[in-house]
Amino acid sequence: SYVLAQPPSVSVAPGQTATITCGGNNIGSKSVHWYQQKPGQAPVVVVFDDDVRPSGTPERVSGSKSGNTATLTITWVEVGDEADYYCQMWDSSRDQGVFGGGTKLTVL
């Protein structure tokens, strides 16, 4: 089965830039989506189709891909960005949804 690999945790100080990676085989040819989940809440999509921001996602949140890695970048990090972040893709060869293991973003 397809695996998306994320670092378990990322820590950053307020005002700095957080980078959360998502690695997968041949991910460059796939569409990657990103979700934010705060404690006790349902996930919220923050980026879809690699780099598209839904309405409500601030411009300081962006998605990109390079090689076998997709990246969620949050600039000017705020305390309110502290959450778990998940990448996700659809494995069309097997018609399966796949989530990464999640990354806990801590704002120091």
Next chain:
Amino acid sequence: VQLLESGGTLVQPGGSLRLSCTASEVTFNTCDVTWVRQAPGKGLEWVSTFSASRPYTYYADSLRGRFAISRDTSKNILYLQMSSLRVEDTAFYFCACGSLVRGITYFFKDWGRGTLVTVSS
């Protein structure tokens, strides 16, 4: 888009349970309703996506045969029927609005609050 899950409860191993995802008719006409689960303190796991337009239901390989989707069109409810439940099926079960992008990939743009299923003796 509003989705509301219900039906979560405590069930014994080996038992069965049916969860409901209730939404508006508009939601069912514009979304491919999806179930995602999350064990307490763990990550997200995709369970199933129902494509109303095709129609076809996609299941996680690890759950196919034990979990099944059905729909009550008159009530705008999508059901997740779970059988032969195991302790490891304990999780919050979310239903979400699946959106197909460029005909090749789903993302989940709106989510319910989830319902907790506990499998324990």
